[in-house]
Amino acid sequence: MKPxxxxxxxxxxxxxxxxxxxxxxxxxxxxxxxTVIDAAGLQQLVSTLLDRGYRVVxxxxxxxxxxxxxxxxxxxxxxxxxxxVGPGHYRLRRRDDDALFxxxxxxxxxxxxxxxxxxxxxxxxxxxxxxxSPYAFIGVRACDLSAIAMLNGVLxxxxxxxxxxVGRLRQIFVVAVNCTEPGGLxxxxxxxxxxxxxxxxxxxxxxxxxxxxxxxxxDVGSDEGAAVLAELPHREADQDEIDSARSDVSEAAxxxxxxMPSGDLRELLVESxxxxxxEEVASRCLTCGNCTxxxxxxxxxxVEDVTDLTxxxxxxxxxxxxxxxxxxxxxxEGSVRQSGPxxxxxxxxxxxxxxxxxxxxxxxxxxxRCIAWCPTGIDVTEEMNTLARLADERSREEQxxxxxxx
Amino acid sequence: xxxxxxxVRSRVTENRDSATLCLEPVGExxxxxxxxxxxxxxxxxxxxxxxxVSGDPTTTDGTVTHTIRTVGAVSRALHDAQPGTVIGMRGxxxxxxxxxxxxxxxxxxxxxxxxxxxxxPVVLGVLADRDRYGRVALIAGARSRDDFLFSEELQGWxxxxxxxxxxxxxxxxxxxxxxxxxxxxxxxxxxLRPDRSTAFLCGPExxxxxxxxxxxxxxxxxxxxxxxxxxxxxxxxxxxxHCQLGPxxxxxxxxxxxxxxxxxxxxxxxx
Numbered sequence: 120m121k122p123x124x125x126x127x128x129x130x131x132x133x134x135x136x137x138x139x140x141x142x143x144x145x146x147x148x149x150x151x152x153x154t155v156i157d158a159a160g161l162q163q164l165v166s167t168l169l170d171r172g173y174r175v176v177x178x179x180x181x182x183x184x185x186x187x188x189x190x191x192x193x194x195x196x197x198x199x200x201x202x203x204v205g206p207g208h209y210r211l212r213r214r215d216d217d218a219l220f221x222x223x224x225x226x227x228x229x230x231x232x233x234x235x236x237x238x239x240x241x242x243x244x245x246x247x248x249x250x251x252s253p254y255a256f257i258g259v260r261a262c263d264l265s266a267i268a269m270l271n272g273v274l275x276x277x278x279x280x281x282x283x284x285v286g287r288l289r290q291i292f293v294v295a296v297n298c299t300e301p302g303g304l305x306x307x308x309x310x311x312x313x314x315x316x317x318x319x320x321x322x323x324x325x326x327x328x329x330x331x332x333x334x335x336x337x338d339v340g341s342d343e344g345a346a347v348l349a350e351l352p353h354r355e356a357d358q359d360e361i362d363s364a365r366s367d368v369s370e371a372a373x374x375x376x377x378x379m380p381s382g383d384l385r386e387l388l389v390e391s392x393x394x395x396x397x398e399e400v401a402s403r404c405l406t407c408g409n410c411t412x413x414x415x416x417x418x419x420x421x422v423e424d425v426t427d428l429t430x431x432x433x434x435x436x437x438x439x440x441x442x443x444x445x446x447x448x449x450x451x452e453g454s455v456r457q458s459g460p461x462x463x464x465x466x467x468x469x470x471x472x473x474x475x476x477x478x479x480x481x482x483x484x485x486x487x488r489c490i491a492w493c494p495t496g497i498d499v500t501e502e503m504n505t506l507a508r509l510a511d512e513r514s515r516e517e518q519x520x521x522x523x524x525x
Numbered sequence: 526x527x528x529x530x531x532x533v534r535s536r537v538t539e540n541r542d543s544a545t546l547c548l549e550p551v552g553e554x555x556x557x558x559x560x561x562x563x564x565x566x567x568x569x570x571x572x573x574x575x576x577x578v579s580g581d582p583t584t585t586d587g588t589v590t591h592t593i594r595t596v597g598a599v600s601r602a603l604h605d606a607q608p609g610t611v612i613g614m615r616g617x618x619x620x621x622x623x624x625x626x627x628x629x630x631x632x633x634x635x636x637x638x639x640x641x642x643x644x645x646p647v648v649l650g651v652l653a654d655r656d657r658y659g660r661v662a663l664i665a666g667a668r669s670r671d672d673f674l675f676s677e678e679l680q681g682w683x684x685x686x687x688x689x690x691x692x693x694x695x696x697x698x699x700x701x702x703x704x705x706x707x708x709x710x711x712x713x714x715x716x717l718r719p720d721r722s723t724a725f726l727c728g729p730e731x732x733x734x735x736x737x738x739x740x741x742x743x744x745x746x747x748x749x750x751x752x753x754x755x756x757x758x759x760x761x762x763x764x765x766x767h768c769q770l771g772p773x774x775x776x777x778x779x780x781x782x783x784x785x786x787x788x789x790x791x792x793x794x795x796x
Binding site for chain 2: 437
């Protein structure tokens with residue numbers, strides 16, 4: 120089972136406001152003796168998890184996208200498919216190899232399983248929520264593993280933990296995947312969340328493809344991970360395999376498609392509260408909320424109390440919500456954040472700034488989903504870099520003024 | 526997120542849009558709320574809203590008292606609940622006024638409109654243990670004479686003489702004995718010892734900001750001014766994200782917040 124996962128498990132870079140480029144990329148590989156499984160071993164990994172009663176969820180090919188869905192076998196994984204992503208752009212592409220994990224983040228994340236879009240919280244009939252079998256997640260990226268820890272920081276570790284979330288999290292089996300090929304919108308290295316997977320996995324794979332075919336260097340993160348691995352055909356990894364896997368992962372940190380500005384992002388956002396730049400972003404923002412839906416850490420919900428037609432049976436539901444909704448901040452005199460600029464500012468500031476104040480970590484993992492799925496291609500890294508440049512200009516002007524005054 | 530049933534034991538109509546409900550537990554009671562804290566009140570099948578407690582903090586019979594102003598469907602249903610009606614309750618939630626920390630100090634209590642409701646437990650708590658505090662002044666404002674909550678009680682407090690009471694209205698009627706204008710007027714004239722005073726403010730945000738400004742001008746430290754803030758609250762327990770005010774989750778870090786923290790946040794439009 121999962122080791123307890125909290126914000127404390129995030130890489131240290133993640134725990135303070137500073138953006139630190141991950142120096143220890145590849146850090147999880149080779150700590151203990153690594154193991155290698157081949158394509159047949161991966162087949163058996165999926166069937167072993169199914170046999171153990173897990174609902175096995177992983178990437179599949181569906182609707183011209185990489186979609187997370189229940190797997191019947193490893194054959195459902197998207198063999199030989201990659202993705203091309205850009206601002207407001209996501210296209211599948213054929214790879215020239217048969218990699219199963221050669222694609223970056225898709226439109227969904229694991230939050231839809233751990234923090235489902237619609238949940239019944241209470242029923243006047245006293246009906247208990249239905250028990251679902253535990254999930255095994257296959258192909259969890261470093262960014263998304265951090266996202267799960269961040270969701271736990273919000274929903275699982277406060278004074279009033281969400282028992283449903285905690286129950287589902289406690290039971291998951293995580294097969295993580297180290298990234299060797301970052302996507303065009305990835306910036307996990309900026310956020311200190313990847314490309315190497317941090318703690319919280321049961322097994323971590325690094326996919327290797329060469330003349331000898333497809334195989335996986337496996338790291339074990341838990342006792343259950345070790346027990347599952349023992350059931351698969353495997354062999355000990357040789358040092359060359361470990362070294363090359365490690366260097367491929369750490370190399371990936373240098374090939375990120377995007378980068379956040381260096382410096383304290385929380386402080387930058389506090390300084391930028393009244394920046395004219397919010398108006399400029401808002402002229403491109405549709406306040407559609409897509410970024411909040413695809414974000415693996417956006418957790419906001421609305422609570423809905425309903426009755427049936429007789430009025431005798433009532434239920435309470437919790438549904439995903441977005442801070443871009445006009446009435447998200449409604450109090451009796453009207454909504455607090457009515458303008459587009461204020462709603463964009465809130466989302467970005469919460470994600471990269473005030474999340475630290477509220478939950479002790481950043482709320483952004485650098486997966487790039489919000490950039491790909493923004494219908495107008497707003498790029499958080501570009502907006503943050505612009506805010507940093509404007510703040511820089513402001514402080515330089517102030518310095519000049521001071522010098523003049525002096 | 527499961528509401529605990531409470532029954533309306535008694536109901537007092539306060540004015541044209543507000544009523545005070547005394548609620549008794551149907552089964553096991555919830556923990557006793559502290560002045561300033563709030564409960565999530567559920568009108569069966571209609572919805573749930575966050576309401577600060579307005580009852581006597583020295584009560585030990587397990588009842589919880591709330592004063593509810595009709596502003597929407599849920600608050601209307603709660604406001605209209607007659608004795609015997611069962612409503613749902615969760616809590617107590619949020620931060621409190623920190624009345625105990627103010628022992629030995631002078632208190633300035635400033636309330637606007639329905640903002641007097643969360644401050645009533647402060648006044649009652651002070652009166653029950655009067656010697657613990659120095660000078661205590663209550664300034665209460667309302668739109669008109671008929672809009673005051675707890676009118677008779679207010680009169681009693683004023684006549685009782687153990688605390689200083691100033692009332693002010695926006696719109697006077699013939700025979701109104703109090704003042705006309707904003708709460709900041711009597712506040713401006715109030716002599717106070719800034720280093721020995723703690724202020725509790727509740728009302729519309731512009732009122733609280735103006736009152737806080739006046740208190741700062743008189744030399745109070747911003748951290749000695751406490752304000753009770755209102756935002757959209759859906760869960761009350763830090764899950765839903767609706768009640769954020771900058772770095773604060775008001776259901777968890779509020780509703781009562783030090784003005785040293787609140788001031789820079791309230792200054793920014795639409796934060």
